[in-house]
Amino acid sequence: MTENYTLHEDPRSGNCYKIKLTAALLGLPLETKQYNILKGETRTPDFMANVNPSGRIPVLQIDDKFLPESNAACWYLAEKSALIPDDRFARAEMLRWMFFEQYSHEPNVATLRFWMQFVGEANLSDQQRLQIMAKRTAGAEALSLMDSHLAAHKWMTGDAVSLADIVLYPYTHVADAGGFQLADYRHICSWIERVEALPDFIAMD
């Protein structure tokens, strides 16, 4: 029995794009339903009652079931595919980088891009403005850790592309929009080229 997948998304979100990229690499059909988060379209009573009570996207809908959290959605789609390593340690290491992405990378690298490119520096609250320096430092640390790792490894885990690469690529490749200098991380730059050369790769909107 084939399942039907619908992604509830804002196309500007790298967290949503991850899921579309995973589906594309796996050749899985994925419908999309679009919301503008800046207009509060995921905070309506209807969305919170029927899609996600936390008012966040992305949510992967699998027939009549709803799965929030981008990296969990990528995992669901990729189970039993080559995007999840067979080796037990490599699989746990893949999850290690996926948790790193949500804890150490996204809140810094993605948030600064969102603030600078979509909210606009002039519109930030004082509290947000005061966090810019700390996020720039923490984001640069995350990028440096990736760069050192990629100096010795072709892919983030094991010897083939995995979900660790797929979930780290979206916000990394547009890090400059948040004020980072990707050119300073040459191993990341080479890895970005490898990701973009994958068969069936699709670009972010």
Next chain:
Amino acid sequence: MTENYTLHEDPRSGNCYKIKLTAALLGLPLETKQYNILKGETRTPDFMANVNPSGRIPVLQIDDKFLPESNAACWYLAEKSALIPDDRFARAEMLRWMFFEQYSHEPNVATLRFWMQFVGEANLSDQQRLQIMAKRTAGAEALSLMDSHLAAHKWMTGDAVSLADIVLYPYTHVADAGGFQLADYRHICSWIERVEALPDFIAMD
């Protein structure tokens, strides 16, 4: 061939305790090696060269391999056990709550406990002090989401205890130390009792 597990930890950290709780519930022997993060013992050149280049704990050592990120370590230990659901959707939903824990719960609920109980409010930087309100609001949102979910479910995923419960329990049950009022979340309070009644449960130090 039996593997040897060593946890590089600070015993005050709930992220470290998660891994010890997982090992205890599974009956797996786990050595520990202790560091004081407040004294910078995980930022030494030796630690960063040999254990974790990011200078963070916990790290699960599996023979001569090192695995950072608490939730990845729990996954490694629990693979093929009853702590990971057999059902594909339940397994992805378990990961959904594990990513929620690291993205929406830990940076608020755990960080406020760390600041209030270990750093001390008087010693916080101005920048930290300015984040208290936002973290209190976001932490309360995370606890409310858990509470609503637990109003309708005995465990966070599926019909049995899983890693989703194990990784959410540590910082939730001590949330009061960060200024939250656990008594306001009665479904969480009942769930805490269920977790603590599990066979082979061990308490946090």
